[in-house]
Amino acid sequence: MSDKTLTAAPFTAADVEIIERKTLFQAYFRIDRYRVRHRLFAGGWSGEVMREVFERGHAAAVLPYDPGRDLVLLVEQFRVGALSAGRRPWVIEVPAGIIEENETAEEVVRREVVEEAGVAVGALELMYDFLATPGGSSESCALYCGKADLAAAGGIHGLPEEHEDIRVLVMPSDAAIGLMGEGRVENATAIVALQWLALNRDRLRRAWS
Numbered sequence: 001m002s003d004k005t006l007t008a009a010p011f012t013a014a015d016v017e018i019i020e021r022k023t024l025f026q027a028y029f030r031i032d033r034y035r036v037r038h039r040l041f042a043g044g045w046s047g048e049v050m051r052e053v054f055e056r057g058h059a060a061a062v063l064p065y066d067p068g069r070d071l072v073l074l075v076e077q078f079r080v081g082a083l084s085a086g087r088r089p090w091v092i093e094v095p096a097g098i099i100e101e102n103e104t105a106e107e108v109v110r111r112e113v114v115e116e117a118g119v120a121v122g123a124l125e126l127m128y129d130f131l132a133t134p135g136g137s138s139e140s141c142a143l144y145c146g147k148a149d150l151a152a153a154g155g156i157h158g159l160p161e162e163h164e165d166i167r168v169l170v171m172p173s174d175a176a177i178g179l180m181g182e183g184r185v186e187n188a189t190a191i192v193a194l195q196w197l198a199l200n201r202d203r204l205r206r207a208w209s
Contacts, residue, residue: 015039019048030055054137060105061096061141062113063193064121064148065173067208071150072176072197074169074190075116077158082186092169092179093187096141105129105142113146117168119153121146123208127196132188141189145197147208173201 019035032053038046064073076092083089097112099105106124113121124144132139150170158164171179179185180194197204 017045024052052136054139056137056139057098057100058139059096059132059141059189060099060108060112060144061094061189061193062109062121062124062144062146063094063127063190063197064113064117064119064146064150064153065197065204065208066148066150067205069150070173070201070205071170072173072194073117073119073148073150073153074171074176074185075157076167076169077165087186091187092185092190094143094190094193096189099142106144109142109144109146113148115159116157116164116166117153118155118157119148119150121148123147125204128192130192143189143193143196145193145200145204173197 015038017037019037020033021035022033023030024033025031032055033050034053035048035050037048040046065071066073073095074092075095076090078089079091080089082091095109095113095116097108097115099108109124110121113119124146127143127145129140129142132141153170154168156165156167158166176185177194177198180191185191185194
């Protein structure tokens with residue numbers, strides 16, 4: 001990576017021309033079609049690019065962590081996207097939800113971890129705020145680690161009106177990181193969370209214990 005790339009100027013509206021934005025589909029999710037031109041690295045402008053963008057909102061997620069017991073909480077639930085991909089449709093994840101209007105990411109994770117896992121989190125540390133699949137979706141995810149008491153955590157949770165059937169998995173951090181290493185964790189957000197924990201666990205235990 002060149003120094004020029006590392007010190008590139010920030011994006012401005014003048015760098016992209018949105019020729020047209022049209023909504024093609026609107027239901028639980030939305031699909032928009034964009035026609036755009038953008039500035040090129042070598043100078044000048046691209047030709048017209050047409051792409052569809054999947055609009056599902058922005059998400060927030062949390063990995064509950066018990067520093068005293070060195071335990072983490074994961075959840076497992078049915079996902080139709082995994083079924084469509086030909087994979088096992090019960091997916092290991094971290095509690096997460098969509099950020100609604102006038103909500104903060106922290107408010108979302110505090111609500112969702114109660115609904116999905118029946119536990120509360122105290123201190124929160126932001127791991128990353130990342131784009132999920134920017135080639136075809138606008139979705140971003142604010143991912144946190146949350147301090148929690150997991151001594152009595154477990155069971156089946158979720159909101160019946162949303163047809164949620166969520167199993168709570170509590171395990172030592174080493175076991176959770178091992179599951180990831182074995183390829184048994186296929187959800188990208190959970191992989192990011194466990195990788196971050198592997199790098200930051202000792203520091204976090206000192207700070208939160």
